[in-house]
Amino acid sequence: MNIDQAYHLLFMGALIIFAVLIGIMLIRAVIGPRITDRILSINMIGTMTICSIAILSGLLHEGYLTDVALIYAMLSFVAVLILAVMYIPAKSTRGQKQSRPEMADTAKEKKLQQSQSGETTRQKARKKGKKA
Amino acid sequence: MEWIRFFITAALLIMGMISFISAVIGVYRFGFVMNRMHAAGIGDTLGLLCVVSAMAVASGLNMDTLKLLFLIFFMWFTSPVSTHFLSQVEYYTNRERARFMTFRKGGEPRES
Structure with missing residues (x-):
């Protein structure tokens, strides 16, 4: 077996596996229940494409790839x-006490945390400060 | 000598393929986005390192090797940044986040 044939076989096998994996991640991007699943699978597809371009540069002996x-x-x-960044709400400037715009509702969570562990220590400290 | 280089390339490439396949399996088997990010990080770091260094070994010592090493350097710096921003998106937009994540006691993690 010639060495050029061996390299060709190896790189072609790797490229075929990468093609199959990119297809599987594309299905994940379609069925992903939330927006973050889709962005994550797009990120994975980008990484696999970078790897397959790097393999292609070795397969074709082209340095510019x-x-x-x-x-x-x-x-x-x-x-x-x-x-x-499109989905992250704008941050409040430091030093000023602006209420941070929260997209997810925190009321349910706070109730849940209070029911789990009573009042948290920081809330107790705040109440004491108000009384004083 | 040529065959030794070929076998090093093949071993690195197969290791990279194994880590990419395990990353894809992890993305499918985990149920929540934060766990999926952990699985995708395998492919972003170890898989890219193995595949690109295999190509660097195969190409020999020239200018392309430097470019491929710079590619590893760049991806290792940018992949954690994008994962961090993705987790911020998940934190701000998921309405049922208390079911999946546990916060520190004493309030929100990023309260300024």
């Missing part, structure tokens, strides 16, 4: 970051 992999890594990172 590694540059393409680098650019793809930056693009995938920026895409995930912007998709994530």
Whole structure:
């Protein structure tokens, strides 16, 4: 067996496995129940694509494909970051006491935590301060 | 000598494929996003390290090796950042988060 044939076989097998894994992660992105599942699977697809571009540069003996992999890594990172930042509410500035806009309702949780462990220590401290 | 390099490449590539496959299985078997992030981190770090270093071994010592090492460096810095932002999104938008996550006693974790 020639060594070029061996490399070709190895890289083609790895590329086929990567194609199957990308398809499986695409199904996960479709059926993901929440938005974070979808962003997570998009992130995984980006990582696998970077790996398959790196393998392709070895398969075709083309050096410039590694540059393409680098650019793809930056693009995938920026895409995930912007998709994530769109859903995070704006932060309150430091020093001022603004109420942070909460998208999830915290009232249920606070009731749940109080029913589990009574009053928390910080709330007790606040009440004492108010009385004094 | 060529065959030794081939076997090192094959071993690294197979290790990378195994870690990617385990990452995908973990993403399917876990039930909540925070656990899935943990499973996806395997592929983002160990899988990328093994596959890209396999290609660096296969290409020999030239400019491409430097680019591939810089690719590992870049992905290892950016992957935790994107995972952190994803967990922030999950914290702010999940209405039933108290069912899945436990918070520190004494209030919200990021209360300023």
